[in-house]
Amino acid sequence: MKIPQRLQPLLEDGLIDGVVRQLMSGKEAMVFVVRCGAETRCAKVYKEANKRAFRQAVDYTENRKTKNTRQARAMAKGTRFGRQSQEAAWQNAEVDALYRLAAAGVRVPKPYNFHEGVLLMELVTDAEGNAAPRLNDVEFLPEVAVKYHLALIAEVVRMLCAGVIHGDLSEFNILIAGDGPVIIDLPQAVDAAGNNHAQAMLERDVANLRNYFGQFAPELLTTQYGREIWAHYEAGTLTPDVALTGRFERKHKAVDMESVLREIEDTRLEEAARLLRMQG
Secondary structure, three states: OOOOHHHHHHHHOOOOOEEEEEEEEOOOEEEEEEEEOOEEEEEEEEOOHHHOOOOOOHHHHOOOOOOOHHHHHHHHHOOHHHHHHHHHHHHHHHHHHHHHHHHOOOOOOOEEEEEOOEEEEEOOEOOOOOEOOEHHHOOOOHHHHHHHHHHHHHHHHHHHHOOEEOOOOOHHHEEEEOOEEEEOOOOOOEEOOOOOOHHHHHHHHHHHHHHHHOOOOHHHHHOOHHHHHHHHHHHOOOOOOOOOOOOOOOOOOOOOHHHHHHHHHHHHHHHHHHHHHHHO
């Protein structure tokens, strides 16, 4: 096939030896199957911002670090340099997340290199060695759906223990490899400790898993793993092997009515005193 222009630098630098075929074209990138010596890998070529359907919403980019104040100012002003810096930060977020999660034992594609805006990584395959299908292309028996759902909940926990939340997790960015599910597409990954929307994003990721697998195993639709996981995270009790139940009860403290009434009475007296001062 004709070598895509964006992959030419990788050929010239010896990072890949050839392009086999295009694997897919998504909302933020195109993925190609490439040869690297005796190995087959994949190359993710990021689309330019004006050609990408996924927008860098402020919820995702909140609190992401920039290299220097010049970059931060340029990004805030929306200058050409600022847009380039923002694009680089968006791409680097996925690279950083992949290396971080792979080191933590999360089932993500193994990253090999990031060069000229192209991410070179492991090609996830099925039991026959073919490119693994996406979760949304697979039908499940109820018991298998429960098994895969629990496996992915464990991966979400492992990610959070590493301080990362996917932020856009769904059946469209999970591959079914020969040995189980693999999570992909992480440019919108957020830092759990540094993003004010982290809890909402985690609960949405978990709800997406629940709703998808709930089509095959309806008993999953009543689970509340998202809130349970976040409660453990906030309490400092979240570990990769934490025992989860899928149930969550918000604890309500008893209201001290005497204190409430005292506050109301104090406020009433203060307001009465203020009005008397105004009349005087």
